[in-house]
Amino acid sequence: MTKVIGVRFKANGKSYYFSPGDLELQQGDYVIVETARGTECGEVAKGPHDVPDSSIVKPLKTVTRMADAVDVRRMQQNRADEKRAFSVCEERIAKHKLDMKLVDVEYTLDRNKILFYFTADGRIDFRDLVKDLAGVFRTRIELRQIGVRDESKMLGGLGICGQPFCCSRFLRDFQPVSIKMAKEQGLSLNPAKISGSCGRLMCCLAYEQPAYEYLNRITPGVGSIVKTPEGVGAVVETNVISGTLRVRMDPPATGFKTFHKDECQYLRGGKRAPIAPDPEPEEITE
Template sequence: MKIIGVRFKSVGKIYYFDPQDTQLTEGDKVIVETARGVECGDVVMTDREIDEKNFKNPIKPIIRKADERDLKSIEKSKQKEAEAFEICRKKIEEHKLKMDLIDVECTFNNNKMLFYFTAENRVDFRELVKDLAGIFRTRIELRQIGVRDEAKMLGGLGICGQPFCCSRFLGDFQPVSIKMAKEQGLSLNPTKISGCCGRLMCCLKYEQDSYEDLLKHTPKVGAIVKTADGKGVVQEVNLLTGKLRVKMDRSDNVVTVKKEDVEVIKDGNIRVDKNELRALKGLEGK
C-alpha cells in the first residue's frame, strides 16, 4: 500500500498515514487522527510503498487535506498560544513557582492546551492549573521536560557555530555516552564534550560507527605490540591516521609507527574509570 509521512512539529518524529485517493505533495497540510486527537500536520514524504506486515499498528487514513478554514483555525491557535504563554508566565510568578515556562501548544480542535516547562525539582502546580482552566475554559495539561527537549524547542547556536542539530534536523534524541567520547580520543573535559543544554553533544553519535570500526583494526592504548625495533607498549593512538606512539621495552625510547607495521601481542582496553564517571555525572542524562 501507499503511505505518506506527516510531521506535527518542524523537527519531530514522522508518522505514517494512508492518503487514500487524495493527491498530496510535500508541504501540504493534512488533518489526521492521532492518539492525542485530531491534529493538523505537514506532509514530508509522499507515495512510499510499504508492506503493512512491517507495521505493528494499522495505518490510519487521513481525514482530509487542510482547507482554508483549517488554516485560519491554525493561525488563531498560534495567536492563542502566544497570549497563553504570557498569561501562564505571569501566573507562575504570582504563585511563586520555581519553574520555567518553555512553550505552549493548542490541539487542533482546541479541546486541550499543553504547557511545557522545566524545573529542577517536582512542582505543585495544582493551583496554577485551576487558574489556567478558569481563564481558557478548556482542558489544561502541564508537562515537565528535560534540558535536551528545552534546547530543541528554543533553538540556538552550538559551539560549532551552527544552529542546534536537535532543532534543525534530529527527529529523535539518540543515546550518547561517555564511552563514545573516550573511544573517539576526546578530552573528557565537560566543557569540551557537552552542548549548550549541559548534556553530551549529540554529534558524538554521528561518527561513532566509524570509530568502532577503526578500533577493531587498531591497537589500543596499553597494548603490547611487536615492532621492527622490538616489543613495546602503545602510549598514544591516532585512530584517523593509524599512527601509534610506542614506548620500547629495552631502550625506553618512544617511536612513531603505523598500525600496519606492528604485530599485536596483547591488546589494551578502553575503559572509563569510576573517578572519571563521577566527575562527569549527569552529562549522559536527558
C-alpha cells in the same frame, strides 16, 4: 520498506512519519492527522518515499484527510494565540510564585485543549494555576513537565559543532549516554566540552559509539608492539578516525614515526588485541 510522508507542525520543526494512505500528496500540502496531542494540522515536509521498517515507530498512523482553507486559517490563528497564551501563563506563574519555567504552548486544532510545557527541579503543585488558566481560556488545560533534553528538542538551537541540535533535527528518541563513551572516543572529560546546551552529555556520543567500537577493535591500542615498514616499535598514540599510529621505534634512538594501521602488523600487547579483518574471497578459476 514502508511508504511514508514527513509531516511537521512548526516551521523548521521536526518531521514525523505518517502513512499517506490513498491520498496523492506532495511537499507543501497541508494534512489533518491524529497525534498523541489530538487532531493536528501539519505541513508535508517530504513527499511519499520509502523508509526501512526499523525506522518507523509503530503503529504508523494514516493521514486523516487533506486540510482545507478553513483548517489552515485555524492553524495559523492557533499559532498566533499560542504567543498570547504563553505571556498569560508566565504572568500567572509569577503570581502564584511557582518555581517552574514555561517552555512552550500548543493549541490543538479544534481548540478543545491547550498544552503548557514546563521544566522544574522537582514536583510542582500547579492545581491553582490550572484553575486560574481555565478561567482565562475557557477550555481544557493540560500542564506537562518535561526534562532539559526535551526542552532543547522543542526549542532547537545550534550545537557547539555549529549544526542545529541533533535532537530537534533528526533524532526520534533519546538514547542513554555515558561518560565511558567519551573515554572510548578519546575525548576530553571536561564537562563543558562534552555536554550539549541542555547540560547533559551530547547525544552524538551515543549514535557515534558503534563506529568507534568497531574502529577500536581493528586498531592496535596504545602499548601494542607492531611491525612497521621501518622495523618493530611500540604504539604510543592512536587516531582511530584517520587510522594512524604514532610508534616509538626500537631502538629508541630511532625516535617516533607515524604510520597508517594498514602498513603495520600487530604482534602483541596493548590495551586491546585487534580483530583480523574478514578475509578476501578466493577467486575461483575453471
